[in-house]
Each structure stands twice: as C-alpha cells, then as structure tokens.
Amino acid sequence: MKRWRYTLLFVALCAGLLVVLAKGFGRNPHEVPFMLSGKPAPDFALRSLDTGERVSLADLKGRPVVINFWASWCVPCMYEHPVLEWGQREFGSQAVFLGVVFEDTEDNARGFLRKNGYSFPQLVDPRSRMAVSYGVAGVPETYFIDPSGTIRGKHVGPIDPESLTQRIRELTATAAAPSPAEAARP
Template sequence: MKPNSPWVFLPLLGFILLAVLLASGLGRDPQELPSALVGKPVPAFSLSSLLTEETVTEASLTGRWQLLNVWATWCPTCHVEHPFLLALAAQGVPIAGLNYKDETPAARQYLANLGNPFTHVIVDADGQLGLDLGVYGAPETFLINPQGEIVLRHAGDLNERVWKEKFLPLMPAEQSGQGGAQ
C-alpha cells in the first residue's frame, strides 16, 4: 500500500464505526426489550394446564386486567421474584403463569413448596408460545388488558419498583391490587 492510499485510513474508519456502535448501546436499559406484540392480542395457543387436566387457550387471558408471568424452576431470578408475585396475588392481582421449557414434575413441586401465585399455569414445554410472544428467557412479565391484548412487556424480575413505575400507571386502580404490593 502506498502511504497516500485511501486504504491506509480503513482501520481508523472501522475503529470509529465500532466505537459509535458500542457507545449507542451504553445508555440503554437492558431490561427494555422491544415487543412487536404490544397493542396486539396474545397469540393463539392451546396448551395443557400444569395443575389440572384442562386445556388452556388464549381465551383464558381475556375478561380482566392480568399479568402473564413467564417462569421456570431452572431460572434463579424466578426464585427471587416469586415472593413478590405471591404478595401481588394476595392483594388480588390476577397472574397467569407460563411455565417455560421446564419439567412438569419439578414445576409442580416448586409451586407446592413455595406457594402458587397463579390463577392458572400454562405448560409451554417446547417453548413455542414463548417464541410466539418473543420471550428471550425467564422471567418476563406481560400486562394483558381485558380484551386479551398485550399492553406491556417487562424482561427481568418483577419487583416493587418495576410494579410501581411500569405496571401500575397502565392499570385501572380497581384492577391493580389497590395500589400494588407494599
């Protein structure tokens, strides 16, 4: 290469482009994952219930404001989030569970040992519903309106701060467990 060749600046240009790309991601919240399904109905499904012999469909996610919580026994953060889900359920917040890519006996034992905050638990053994929802991993929580539409998606554990900052402002007060978990 000649010293005056434009190719001499190619490594510098590559470095600048890489630096700009990396810097653009620094200010973003990793918990904020966009969801193409916000404002759209929960995808159609027909799956088994974890605790009954029933088949559960997307119709079970209509008629009231509720949460859809994606969880699994292999998920350490799900264990951290579980007491908060129990507190929300005790305050009357309806929570449907989506047991994601898990072993059914382990999931049943988990709920028997730690308590069951869920109105019903959908078994997503192969992860297809999770894939249809755009789930990256557990835990994730979706806020579903009475029409069965996704209003909000939160990746990561649901805790008091997230509940108050993200979920409560979107829910009618009479549907939100009287102000959230304390």
C-alpha cells in the same frame, strides 16, 4: 503516500467504532426489541398444572392479564417468585396472574411450587408452543396484556415490586379509560 492511506483507514475505522459505541450507550442492556408490543396477544388454551382445568386467553378478555414464564431450574425465577406472589395478593382483584411452565417437567414444577407456594394458576405449555408464539427468549419473562387483549409490554428478567406495580397501574388505567366512542357521548 501509502502511509497516508493507512492513516485514513485507521481514522475511518475509529470513527465507525465510535458510532457503534455511541449508539449502544444510553440504552438499557436488559431492554430487548419487542415486536408484539401494541399487537393482539396470541390466544392460547393451556391446562392448569394442578387442576387440569383448561385456561384460555379468550376466557379472560375484559380483564388485564399478567403472564409470567418460569422454570424450576431458573435461579432468577426463584428470586422473582415472592414478588409475583406479592403482586397476586396486592393486585389480584385488578388483574389475572398466570404462570406458564417453560421447558421444564411437570414433576419439577410441582416440586418448586410445593416448596415455594403459589396463589395463581400455573399452566403447562407442551412443546413450548405458547412461548414461541409470544417470542419468549428465556426465563423469567413477564407479559402485560390489557383488557382488550393487546400486549402492552414485557419485562425480561426477574421483576421487582416497583416495576410490577407500575405495569399493573398502566394496565388498570387502560381498563378504566373510556373508549373514544364512550368519551364522545353527551
């Protein structure tokens, strides 16, 4: 009788393990649940690393925005940097690109940018307040905000040219689509 109970317990544990494994397979391991998707992007007003000029999300309303959180100590950020520079050259007339220095010193960030170049504003996030409000878990992370100020998605890890192109096209398609009120006009 005791042996029957152990066998039943073993079968139940195996079935439970199979359910857990089945739920995990088929998912992208880089995909992180993102609670801000489809919600208004948290506003910010940060200082530019090189000019000291204040940049705010409110000032950019009406344009798609790509925000990349990065750090000089982040090896994947080094690989991603040329892709973002390419994206700025390719799509800079269609979307605003911003870099946000994450958990790094201004001197180290400036050194990285002197060595690798940059063509879009790099912002300083004191005490990581903006990063916290966006839910940044690590770097690099790239956020995509539509012209109305709604977060349309994020990319965790170094972004590749194909993914960046797809996300920009999605943002610009949103910008070009007429609102329901405009579409209803004769």
